[in-house]
Amino acid sequence: MSVPIILASGSSIRTQLLENAGVPHTVQIARVDEDTMKRALLAEDAPPRDVADALAEMKARRISDKNPGLMVLGCDQVLDFEGRLLSKPDTREEALAQLKMMRGKRHMLLSAAVIYQDGEPIWRHVGQVRLRMRASSDAYLNDYVARNWDSIRHAVGAYKLEEEGVRLFATIDGDYFNVLGMPLLELLNFLALKGVIDQ
8 A cells, every 4th residue: 555645845853743653654855946935925915824824735736746646745834923924044143133033022833734635735734832932141042053053044933942942942832743843633633534544
């Protein structure tokens, strides 16, 4: 029997989440121009939630077109800071600037997932997590970025909660899986209802 789920993402943490949950899957990375689409959506005043959903859908649709009959899972995560969308930092200086701007304040992570099958969306969900950062010192933030740059340059907001980034936070309100970039519980519920995984 062929594996019924394709993850349209190169994210190692998303693969690990599915593996840990016992969901058989393969990976095909969707080659899409996220930056161009994100800019177009923001130019139309799309809210961050819609940006995350649209990017996840674009990835799922791209891989679904090449794999008839199979379910394709596309995911994306964005950070909403006071109504402004923050992306993965391009430089250490940008990472530091983002962290200094957010310290002592609240922001929201939006983790979108969309499943396509035969070129059509059959399920979607956007999970939300509200986080408040500690008022970390300049010295700590400088050291944090220097120590963790190779990892955090791949993360929106310039932190990874599953690593040293957890020290940046005072409170987290929401599902930890959404912080990691996938609304896993909702996804598992859907897959169980569809008979893809046992329940």
